[in-house]
Amino acid sequence: MSSPGDQYLEARFPWVPEHGYVLSVTSERLEELEDDISAQGTCSQAVPKIPAAMRRRWMLCFISVKKGYLTHVARSVVYYPAESGRDKLDIWNVTQFAKPVRVATLKAKIEGRQAWRAKQALDGGHVSPAAFVLIMDALRRVDGGAAEGLIDRRPAPLDPTPTQAKANWAYQRDAVVTSLEIARIPKEQFKASPQLDENAPAALTSIFDGDDDVTSMEDLVILQDLDEANEDWKFVKRQRYPAKLFTNGDTKLTIILANKLPLERQLGVDLIYVNETLKSVVFVQYKMFAGVDGEGGYRPDGQLNEEITRMDAAAAKLATVAADESCDGYRFGPDPFFLKFCSKLLSHDATGHVPGIYVPLGYWKRLVQTPVVKGKKGGTIVYSETFGRRHFTPTHFIDMVGRGWIGTSALQTDVLAPYLRAALQGDKGLVLAVQSSNAAHPDGADEDEESFEPPRRIVAPPKPRYPGKKPKTIQI
Structure with missing residues (x-):
């Protein structure tokens, strides 16, 4: 996992996914989703219905924009059905793997009684809790860095004192x-x-x-x-x-x-x-x-x-x-x-x-x-x-x-x-x-602009609906 902008490692609240989803989209669609995340903090994708018992439970979403590879990972959850009759997958904190994970290699490392289910899920769709555990174990063996920080069990900090x-x-x-x-x-x-x-x-x-x-x-x-x-x-x-x-x-x-x-x-x-x-x-x-x-x-x-x-x-x-x-x-x-x-x-x-x-x-x-x-x-x-x-x-x-x-x-x-x-x-x-x-700067050059440094963390936050979701920014 690439460390710059790694929102998983910077999240302030526990986030332990119980199941997963493998989402295959085009690079153009991923850009649209990321634009929505930049504007609103989350985005939504209509997907086939998942088991009703799994709704409202944190889900790790593996994203593929290249056939045969997992290229991105995100946090997700299903709260409500989509208007199309399918389910609405809410997604945030989309992060690109430092190196795409080859699905075939991941399948070769999956072991256990539910291995067949986990391998099938990697082709796309919902990942059951049992299959999710096997996929995460295989991911750690294939690329420990890619699996780092995807599950955050740190206790929540004290609520801030608003003034x-x-x-x-x-x-x-x-x-x-x-x-x-x-x-x-x-x-x-x-x-x-x-x-x-x-x-x-x-x-x-x-x-x-x-x-x-x-x-x-x-x-x-x-x-x-x-x-x-x-x-x-x-x-x-x-x-x-x-x-x-x-x-x-x-x-x-x-x-x-x-x-x-x-x-x-x-x-x-x-x-x-x-x-x-x-x-x-x-x-x-x-x-x-x-x-x-x-x-x-x-x-x-x-x-x-x-x-x-x-x-x-x-x-x-x-x-x-x-x-x-x-x-x-x-x-x-x-x-x-x-x-x-x-x-x-x-x-x-x-x-x-x-x-x-x-x-x-x-x-x-x-x-x-x-x-x-x-x-x-x-x-x-x-x-x-x-x-x-x-x-x-x-x-x-x-x-x-x-x-x-x-x-x-x-x-x-x-x-x-x-x-x-x-x-x-x-x-x-x-x-x-x-x-x-600004007629004095027709070319828009800014030679003296300093590199941006993330702001220093100061106070503990209130508990958000989407723990650790990517900060809201706007792109026009």
Whole structure:
């Protein structure tokens, strides 16, 4: 097994598969599955039905993209039937063998009373528990390195102690990662740890603290793309908030972190994404599901009502702007405000997003008026399943923002500067990201880019639904 990116060895929770599956797919199909994993953390493949007793039990999935060889291995489980009448195999943590394992060689090493069943299973399909044990024994004899780490019996660590500071750190980081992906800038340029260090100084106010490359906002070179901006944008330029410039080819992204209070006293993190190229602005409000893995749901409170009131005030101002009849100003809908519901902390060290879903503010207002959000005692509570399929995944959201299909119209964007100024003067931490053309780097070369180093593990995670699954990242 290749050690770089070996998610099995980095998993923080016990993972002991009881049976297996041998899946033969084309290399093109495997790429599609890996794209889904990058976007959502898991992917699904319809397969013939497995024994009902084996559902919901961890399964090791051997993948073959080359006839006669096992080329990849992944974690998997079957929870539900597929719409086609078959079973839906959920897959995550796809890892390529350092050297493909020859099936014929593996069959020659299989011994025992169930050897015939194990050899038959290697041709494709479900692997019974007895056959799985024989296949794993044979794999250890054929290639001990390939078998290493596929079964993890380490005890689970203690649950973390979530704090408001840790949650806000995760949301600030998620907002920056989202902005980078919308602008199609490699996330490796951003190296903040996914979790707040337990020993972080009390004066820490943002994920950019301690970054030598961060420049204060009075440096106009950082915001040279705003030189021709109006007075409202010039106000933004004069603020002494930490700002960092990211570039990729002819695109540059200026990210401004505005934090008026220490993390412990912040209420949350907002993302305001300004796409100057397509003249659109999108607002995202972060909210968390309660519980170890979000199973406690989210109960709307007075804070959300206050935030919605501020959004409504901005929306009322936008509504007074004339309709934009240009092609560049076309949007799917008039609502530029979104809520992202996510878990409190990342489940493990990751380079991607805090797991979550996006819904437009307008849809949220309709949803809370329906009986589906009423709890047992009559209160309002929502879970991830409450939204069903009526939500956007990170992939959907980032793609729509990056292509200008959602957000404010071009004419509305011109009147948003006063509102953004008021937001920067407020008492809430937020992230403002400004994307524009970077004429100074037409070839996109980045000669000084440092090699990416995985972030240091800091705190123990909550127990995830898919132990050790590959971190969520987005590819556009």
